[in-house]
Each structure stands twice: as structure tokens, then as C-alpha cells.
Amino acid sequence: SLTYAPSFGIPALRGKWQESIFEKNSSLSGKKISLPVVTCGITHGISLFADIWVDPDDVVILPDMMWGNYNLIFSVRKGAKISQYSIFTENGTFNLKAFEDKIKEEAGKHKKLVVMLNFPHNPSGYTVTENEGNGIVEILENQAKAGINILAVTDDSYFGLFYEKKSIKESLFARLCGKNSRLLAVKLDGCTKENFVWGLRVGFITYGCQTEGDPSPVYEALEKKTAGCVRGNISNASHLSQSIVLKSMLSEEYSGEKEEKFIILKQRAERVRNVLSDSKYKDAWEVHPFNSGYFMCIRLKTVNAESLRVHLLEKYGVGLISIDEKNLRVAFSCVEESDIKELFDIILQGVEDLSV
Template identity: 60%
Template sequence: MNVLAEESNAVIKQLNPYVYDMLSRMGKELFFPRGILTQSAEAKQKAHKINATIGIAKEKGKVMSLSSITSPVGGLEPDAFLPYAPSFGLPTLREQWQKSLFEKNSSLEGKCVSLPVVTSGITHAVSTFADMWMDPGDVVILPDMMWGNYNMTFGVRNQARVVTYNTFNADLTGLDIEAFEKAVRDRAATGKKIITILNFPNNPSGYSPTVAEAEKITAILVDIAQKGSNVVVGCDDAYFGLFFEEETMKESIFSLLAGSHERIAAVKLDGATKEDYVWGLRTGFVTYGFCASQASQDLGPLYAAMEQKTAGCIRGNSSNVSHLSQSILLKGMEAAGYGDEKKEKFDILKSRAQAIKSVLKDPVYRDAWDVYPFNSGYFMCVRLKDVDAETLRLHLLDTYGVGLIAIGQRNIRVAFSCMEEDEVKVLFDILLKGIKDLK
């Protein structure tokens, strides 16, 4: 094992040995190199005469560039987006995102979380999480209604075993908390660490927990930790902030889990992708929320060690994240109208979700499908009663030119995020007609 990994591991063991135990083999061996990168950073600070360390081309004191490439990027100087970004991410952006976490999650007040590490989108954040915490054969507990890419990331890339539980209760009024509790307690009974992903707003269902549901989930995990099980929780907040109903919890469940118990490793996986409508910029974040073994201990060194391992993981697979994307996001977050613009887009999506709920109150649809609970995010789902989902999907596409997503044998996902409000009733009437065609 590299000596730098050993140094980080020693810090982690001292401040919270359970966190060290929960790391995957790769997570334990990861480190951030002090070679060329460190020497270049030192030279940037002290080489006032000549700096011949950086692996980029410069000309007359500025980054060398082609105007045919830089000219379309208005408002940013080439030096603000062409050089490599640090593997940790731009320091100012990391600080800005951390600040926003506290603004958006009031339950984090008084808690200490890490400085976010920048990833190339939330998928990369999820993949980095898997590298850090999952070994081949580990069990990861997921709802049966989940993002399909989890199977690729956890099951194929990291060779973990996916175990699912029922997402919703029988009458489709909320989460099946009992099924979740049984799944995690069954895993706890094996004496091995628990790994679970809490994805709210959920993809594909578009559901986020009520405050009461979130508190129950947290209480279950804390109780399991108190009884001696190590718990790793990845909070996939890809659609964070798009909460449309009053009773829906308006924070990430990370804010409840962070610092809740020394045996709980809470990891927030989020980003600008959906929160800021910048899907192609590929800018995500990984943030840690731990508890020290002793309340008086400073979490700073523990977080620094984890940030170094995370940046090392990024360094080893993609080197760093697009400097241009980070600079654009940072400039946008600092703009005077940023909050007002986000509110405007939020209101549009909320109005579409409300339109769907209004349309689906019509009893004409009752015999064709059941509606899964939805209150947030981009999506909603219906459970078909009589026809196969894939057969229906193809029929709608070929006959009516309507595209929807089939999930399993009975579920259809509707992305209202990309529909206009006046298309809502048209869509569901065509969906109903397609079902009648197939009967």
C-alpha cells in the first residue's frame, strides 16, 4: 500500500475507525499523489521567475489557445476554462456549493460536512461512491423502482449484489417503510456492513418522502447503527429541489443522516445537472457527513483524508472535471438573477405536475392503470392493469408517434419535464386509447 494511503488511513482510523472499516479495498488503497501535481502547485505559488512544471502550453504569460475555439465562449477568458482544473475541483466552486448545501438544507445547521469534491456529473459521483465503498460481493440495498444505471454501476462495474425491496405500500399512498426496514435489518443480521442508496426525488417514480417518512427511515438506520452495524448511505439527490407539494420534505435526507451516528457514513451525491438545468455540463459533487468517535474531535482532518482519497479516485480514472463547465456554473451561481431564474423554471415544472394530477382525477382512466405516488422531480409512473408495458410502448410509438418508457412488465414512466402543459391530457388520452387497442 502506498505510504500516502497509509497516512490517510491512519487519520481516518484515529477519528472514526468505523469509517475506515466501511471503505472498500480500493477505498483503503486510494490516495492523492504528491508527485507532479504537488510540485506544480508549489511552483505556482513560489516560481516567480520561471515555472516549467505545468503540462499545458503557454504564450506570453497566458494559456495558449485557438481563437476559433475560444471565441464561442463569451464572458470567460481562456485562462478561466482551458487549463486543467484541480482533481478536487475549483476551490471557489467547492466552497460555493457547500454554502448552497447549508442554504438548501436547514437541518445541516450546526453540523460539519466535508468540502464537496467535484465529479463529472452525478453518474460519476455515484460511480466514485461505488469505488470508495463497495467490494465485489457486497450487497447494496435498493428500491425495486430505481434508476436502471445502478445495475451497471454497482452490479457490473463493481460486482456488488443488488437486493431490492418494495418501494411503495400496497395502496400506493406512500413508501413501504416496513419493506425497507426488513431489507436493512436482514442485512444487519449477517454482521456485514449495510450499503443503501436513498434516491429522492426518486427516478423513475417522482416521489420524495414526507417529513415523517424521512424521519422514520433515519430512525431505522440510526437504530441499526446503535446495535452495532456499520451503515453506508448514498444520498442520490440528482433531482434535488424539485419538491412540488407542501407535505413533501424539502431537504435532502442527508441533512438528517449526517453526523447522526459514528457508524453511519452519509454521502451526498448531487450536482448542477438537474438543479441548474445544465445536463451537458457534467458537473456533480460528492460530500461527506460523518460523526467523530469522540464529540470533541475535529472532523477537519477526517474530511481532508476522505477528500484526498476521492480526488485520487477521480485522478485515476478521469484526471479532473471540465474547467469550462465548472467556471460556467460558478459564474451562474454568483449572478444576481440566479435564484429568480431557478424559481421561474421550478414553477413551470410544478405546474406540469399539478396538471397531471388534475387530469388523472378523471375516472375514465381508472380501469386502465393505477397511479404511483409522485410529488417531485421529472417523472411519474402508472401501473398498467391489463397490458404489457413494452408491447404498449411500441404500439404507442408506431401508431401514435408517442414515446414513453416501459419499466418491467407493468410500469410506464412519463417524463413531464420535457412536455408542455397543454400536452398532458392529450398524452393520457392517447395512452388510454393505446391500451384499449391492445385489449
């Protein structure tokens, strides 16, 4: 493990991860996808994708609530334009209409659209339902049919952390694959959160496309191009990290240990929902829909999110993230179940402090 890994990543891990993608995404059954190329964490997958596929002045379609690093990668590094739609309806569902309107609007201006799809979503913790997911796929497929080149990129960082029945349980990548020759599906995922190894930096980039005849030569070309970009950026990802991940995935305890961690996170999510059902919070904030992942967001009714964030940090030592003026992100993933009520009570106290 102290020798160099190939720029592509170590072959056994690439094969094992591909196998796991098929296992986790039933709609891929019978479809062909590329072998994953190993990246130095999922951020690296996103920036590699951007290096290979995004040119200055390209448009990248994202929801209005999003991970801040998308801005650093797509706008600051690549000079692309981020175009945002409103992610939720008033009723707390995915805003398919806003998504479609945005796609149509940008398709009127660009022959090529980059569409980032991130479920479970950072920061809201929302994953679309079956219907919403299929709606997204259909909207993109229709644009591809109409001649627009679509790069549909799934950022599956929090994949697998689905806590409720009604959300989709696979990556939209699985449903986007093979839909249209103008639609390239790109899956960015990794071990960071799926395997609970944040500091190892092992991610993957995998392609799914529709070709006439055997797609293997296309996938081979895409893999080579991607590994070439890895080569010119970091040479290769940590061999030690890749070896550890592979070994753990081959271990008999792997699925049991993953399940154990999943249950802890699920219980925290359920506790959040339970705590927030208390009507005492209702004048202070609304709860955005959440059903998955690490986070949930509250929409503050009376105080500024950034002011509250600073106040909570300074007065109570509680660290949250303000998304914009109104929205505050809570990472319940790193709060013990028994501390969750206290956390929200402190946030409420903070709101009251600022309202005096």
C-alpha cells in the same frame, strides 16, 4: 477555463456549492460536512462512490423501482449485489416496514450495508414525508448503533423539485449527518437538474460523518481519497463547465431563473394530477404516488408495460420507459403543460389498441 481544473474541482465552486448545501438543508445547521469534490455529473458521483466504497459481493439496498443505471454501476461494474424492497404500500405511502425488514434481513448477513436513498425518486417522482424520512433515518441509526457499518448515500439528482406541501424539503443527508460513528452519510448531487444544465456534467460528492472531536482531518482524508479516484478515472472534470456553473451561481439572476424553471415544472406536475383525476383512465391504470422531480409512474391493469411502450413509440411516436412488466414511467418534465392531456389520452388509446 481551458487549463486543467484540479482533480478536487475548482476551489471557489466547491465552497459555493457547500454554502448552497447548507442553505438548502436546514437540519445541517451547526453540523460539519466535507467540502464537495467535483464529479463529471451525478452518474460519475455514483460510480466514484462505488469505486471507493463498494467491493464485490457487498450488498446495495435499493427500492424495487429504480433507475436502470444503478444496476450497471453496482452490479455490472462492481460485482455487488442489489437487494430490493417494495417502495410503496397499498395506500400509496413509502413502505417503511418493507424498508426496515430489508435492512434487518441484510444486516443479518452483512457487517456493512450500502443504502441508496433517492428522493425525488426516479422513476416514481415520489419524495418521502417528514415522518417517513425520519423513520428511514431512525432505522439506519438503529442498525449503526447495533454495530452495522452503514453507508447511507443520497442520490439528490432531482433535489429542490418539490411540488407539494407534505413532502420533506431537504435531503435526508442533512438528517443522517452526525448520527453515529458507524454511519457515513454521502451526498451525491449536482447541477445537472438542480441548475438545468444537463450537458455540462458538473456533480458533487460530499461526506457527513460523526467523529470524536474535530472532523476536519477525517473530511480532508475523504476528500483526498475521492479526488485521487477522480484523478485515476478522468483526471478532472471540465474546467469550462465548472466556471460557467460558478459564474451563474454568483449572478444576481440565478435564483430568479431557477425559480422560473421550477414553476414550469410544478405546473406540469399539477396538470398531470389534474388530468389523471378523470375517471376515464381508472380501468387502464393506477397512478403511483408522486409529488416531486421529473417523473411519475402508472401501474397498468390490463396490458404489458413493455408491449405498450413499443406500441406507443411505433404507432404514436410517444417515448416512455417501461420499468417492469406493469409500470410505465412518464417524464412529464419534458412535456408542455398544454400537451399533457393529449399524452395520457394517447397512452389510454394505446392500452385500448392492445386490448382489442
